[in-house]
Amino acid sequence: MSGTPPPPRAVVVGCSAGGLAALQQLLGGLARPLPAPMVVVCHSGSEDMRLFCELLAARSGLPVGEAEERCVPQPGHVYVAPSGYHLLFERDRRFALSVDPRVAFSRPSVDVLFESAAEAWHDRLLAVLLTGANADGAQGCRRIRAAGGRVIVEDPRTAQAPAMPAATLELAGADHCLPLADIPALLESLCP
Template identity: 45%
Template sequence: MSLQAVVIGASAGGVQALSQVLPALPVDFPIPVIVVVHIPPRRDNALVDLFADKCRIPVKEAEDKEPLEPGTIYFAPSDYHLLVEAGGSLALSSDEPVNHSRPAIDVLFESAADAFGSELAGIVLTGANSDGAAGLRAICAAGGKGIVQDPASAEVATMPHAALAAAPGSQAMRLEDIHPALEAMIAL
């Protein structure tokens, strides 16, 4: 299995967790990384500016109908669901919140599972609800790979526990082990 994309979901404590995962990606990282972090509505998304200074690959806010580019990190904008369409373009939606969240991790993960099937890795990081669990189950059911932050290392372990329960084939790992695991999956 060779990966075509990575999707990441995080909530409470997510900025700190992402600060260990995203800057570790090398300048030649060959696939897109699509990220949903629970952000309160009507708040400016400071994540792009924060991570653009820390990462070695381009970081941007996702735009509707934007084609995915290799080696780019896309953040969901505040108050919009982010989806991946067949053919590898992004879509934004103002549909109702899912799991009390918009953007919702499950919405991204389920659409990406449909678009990429077995060529997708989904990563659930720290968070205080179960968003991402159903989406990670969908990724694994499509033949993709599931990675979950080790609950013992998560600032809030609720999301990692829910994801591991919903997608038992997923691997729990420490944040510093995620980048090497992705590199190994890409090399397959």
């Protein structure tokens, strides 16, 4: 038996300040759709995420839409947390939406998505933590790594807002820490 981790069956992404531009670069840099669903929480400040999804789809050519309650995420698709709701994975790996209190001043919260995803996917989960101005996502990344999943963190030195990746590195560490421009190729190599 080799020490190679199994390929991920889900990819979760968290970001905040500077997130739209970072996500456009991330998705636009993929040469092909991933063989796993990608689920995104971004503190966009927008009440309506339709335009946000349209901007990501236009840049990437991937199917991008808001996550819906009880939906089963499909490989090659990108799902964005709706405004004003926490997005979670149930144990059966379907989406759930919650209006529970804000976490790290945010709803949706990166931590809420990441922690529920760790429970649902264990070592078949890959997380990407990008630019942001708070510490949301750090606890979730720690939980993902404890469950056997892997974490990629954008290098804080190249992030538009370094607080979120820096807090994650301090609390949870990372399996990979690299500039945003290099993350799409790494995602493709980890998701064969």
